[in-house]
Amino acid sequence: MTRSRIGVSLAGGEFSTDRPSFSNEHPGTLGQDYTFNSEKTFAYFADRGFRLQRVPFRWERLQPKPGGTLNQSELGHLRRCADWAKSNGARVILDCHNYARYVMPINGVPTACALGERVGKRVPITPEHLTNLWLRISDALGEHQGIDGWGIMNEPHSLGRIPWRSVSQGVVQALRADGDTKRIFVGGDGWSNAQRWAEINGSQPWIRDPLGRTVYEAHCYFDSNGSGKYTRSFAQEYDEDPRMMSRGVDRVMPFIDWCRRNRVTGMIGEFGVPANDQAWQEVVKRFVRVLSDAAMEGVYWAAGEWWGNYSLSIQPTRNFTKDSPLLEVLQG
Numbered sequence: 490m491t492r493s494r495i496g497v498s499l500a501g502g503e504f505s506t507d508r509p510s511f512s513n514e515h516p517g518t519l520g521q522d523y524t525f526n527s528e529k530t531f532a533y534f535a536d537r538g539f540r541l542q543r544v545p546f547r548w549e550r551l552q553p554k555p556g557g558t559l560n561q562s563e564l565g566h567l568r569r570c571a572d573w574a575k576s577n578g579a580r581v582i583l584d585c586h587n588y589a590r591y592v593m594p595i596n597g598v599p600t601a602c603a604l605g606e607r608v609g610k611r612v613p614i615t616p617e618h619l620t621n622l623w624l625r626i627s628d629a630l631g632e633h634q635g636i637d638g639w640g641i642m643n644e645p646h647s648l649g650r651i652p653w654r655s656v657s658q659g660v661v662q663a664l665r666a667d668g669d670t671k672r673i674f675v676g677g678d679g680w681s682n683a684q685r686w687a688e689i690n691g692s693q694p695w696i697r698d699p700l701g702r703t704v705y706e707a708h709c710y711f712d713s714n715g716s717g718k719y720t721r722s723f724a725q726e727y728d729e730d731p732r733m734m735s736r737g738v739d740r741v742m743p744f745i746d747w748c749r750r751n752r753v754t755g756m757i758g759e760f761g762v763p764a765n766d767q768a769w770q771e772v773v774k775r776f777v778r779v780l781s782d783a784a785m786e787g788v789y790w791a792a793g794e795w796w797g798n799y800s801l802s803i804q805p806t807r808n809f810t811k812d813s814p815l816l817e818v819l820q821g
Contacts, residue, residue: 494786495777495819496541496582497534497803498759499526500793502566503545503586512592512599513549523550525566526794528573533809534792535579538820541637542579543758543788544570545586548622555591555618559625568630575635582674582788583626584640584758589648589656591618605651616656620663627669638672639664640758644680644708653678654695661696661703673698674758676706682715683707683744683757694751706758707744711737711772717761717790719800723768737776745783757787761801764815773818781821789819 505511505522517523531542544567551563567583574581590601591614602614623641630636641660645653657675664673675696679689686707696703710717713726727733741757748755757780762769780787789803796802803813 493538493540493819493821494781494784495539495821496543496786496788497539498543498545498584498788498791498793499530499534499570500545500791501526501795502550503547504795506547506549506592510599511549512594513553513555514594515599516547516550516553519562519566523547524793524795525570526792528577529809530792530794530804531570531573531579532577533805535574535577537812537816539789540579541582541786541788542570542574543582543584543640545584545643548585548587548591549593552622552625555593555614556621559629564626564629568633571630571633571635573635575633580635580637582637582640583630584643584674585622586643589642589645589653590614603648604645604656606649616651616659619656620660623660624663624667627664627667627671631669631671636671638674638702638704639669640674640676640706642676643758645676645678646680648678654690658696661698665699670700670702672702672704674704674706674756676708676758681706681708681758683709684715684740686744687747692747694753703754705748705753705755707741707755708759709737709741709744709757709776710760711740711762711769711776715740717759717801719763723763723766727768734771735775737772738779741776741779745779745785748785749783755785757785759790760787761790762815763800764803764813765800767814770815770818773815777819777821 501524505517571581589604592599592601661673677690712719792804803815
């Protein structure tokens with residue numbers, strides 16, 4: 490089997506952040522509210538050709554005070570994930586799964602503060618805070634050979650005063666000035682939507698990277714509204730869309746074309762379907778084929794030991810003895 494360009498997100502480190510009580514001061518408890526997967530999961534997917542493994546984490550847990558020191562316990566969990574990936578022939582992307590926000594108490598109420606957003610008379614979370622986070626991560630883990638690169642922000646969106654273009658350029662510039670040589674994954678504004686990439690992010694690339702190792706990251710889901718929630722059945726989707734089987738291709742091609750025109754590297758940082766519904770498999774096959782033709786990486790969303798009955802999960806069941814029916818399709 491040729492080496493697949495398809496990786497997988499091993500989710501868990503970002504769990505339970507939608508609870509009303511969640512904030513940097515109440516981040517939850519590891520093993521109770523959130524998790525990092527065991528070595529068995531890293532080894533399982535590496536053995537099946539998923540050598541690029543995206544590991545989501547939450548900023549509030551890793552850096553409890555904006556601009557402050559990193560939580561050494563949380564950092565240790567990320568280091569262990571990288572260790573396990575490396576020992577099994579894979580590499581991780583560390584993904585700050587925060588949507589360009591940081592949740593902290595404002596007047597006692599947990600508030601998702603957007604980067605650069607004024608709250609009352611101050612700006613609680615600045616672009617400089619995000620740059621500080623990544624400089625600290627780089628200084629701690631930058632030499633780790635099990636780390637492929639930095640996913641500086643998952644699905645930024647709805648920023649007001651400060652454009653995401655300048656925020657992301659600032660992070661890249663600071664990392665390179667600090668001597669970091671890892672790949673840097675920069676998601677697009679507007680939830681990193683692949684189909685609307687140029688409309689939202691402009692016709693030209695915006696990152697100036699002296700090493701040329703920035704990767705533009707788009708996300709692509711195949712339900713009618715592109716949310717990835719898949720609230721309707723495949724039959725309902727198909728009845729309303731005669732091009733249903735090519736929907737994934739239609740949605741990703743604008744991003745692929747943008748990367749080609751601008752001679753930049755892109756990747757699909759998230760895509761996924763209800764994994765146990767065989768009707769979706771042809772849509773995924775065509776999507777994976779077009780990524781392969783474009784020599785573009787893609788990372789499936791998602792796997793992880795805590796997903797339970799989450800429909801998009803490709804985590805093996807029965808104590809790792811039963812593969813997801815979608816696994817073979819993704820392997821190509």
